[in-house]
Amino acid sequence: MAIRKHQSQTYITRPSYPEQPLVKKPAKQRNKLISRGEKILFIGLLAIVTILSLMIIQTQTAVRATTTDISLLEKEIDSTVKKNTDLSIQVNELSTYDRIWKKAEELGLKLNEQNVKVVPGQ
Numbered sequence: 001m002a003i004r005k006h007q008s009q010t011y012i013t014r015p016s017y018p019e020q021p022l023v024k025k026p027a028k029q030r031n032k033l034i035s036r037g038e039k040i041l042f043i044g045l046l047a048i049v050t051i052l053s054l055m056i057i058q059t060q061t062a063v064r065a066t067t068t069d070i071s072l073l074e075k076e077i078d079s080t081v082k083k084n085t086d087l088s089i090q091v092n093e094l095s096t097y098d099r100i101w102k103k104a105e106e107l108g109l110k111l112n113e114q115n116v117k118v119v120p121g122q
Contacts (some may be wrong), residue, residue, distance in 0.1 A: 034042070
């Protein structure tokens with residue numbers, strides 16, 4: 001280092017080095033956070049999850065539709081059973097001997113024991 005004095009001020013000069021040409025360093029490859037293979041696997045996983053989700057939704061929809069149909073059929077069966085019960089009660093009421101006898105008298109039928117034939121039972 002050389003010290004120069006110039007008009008009452010002291011300057012310190014640096015030794016000169018020959019300038020080196022700027023050499024570009026090869027660009028470092030960045031370590032990618034996700035590689036291409038991982039991207040493909042991730043997309044495949046998403047596709048599988050989506051397909052399975054759609055299948056589950058479709059199955060649940062079919063189950064609900066079937067449950068609704070079953071409940072409608074059960075209501076129809078209940079109403080038919082109720083009608084059958086009402087009709088069987090009505091048949092029992094209409095087939096009593098007193099009612100049949102009254103209907104026969106209204107129609108002009110009379111009980112004549114000489115016209116009654118006994119059939120032997122089997």
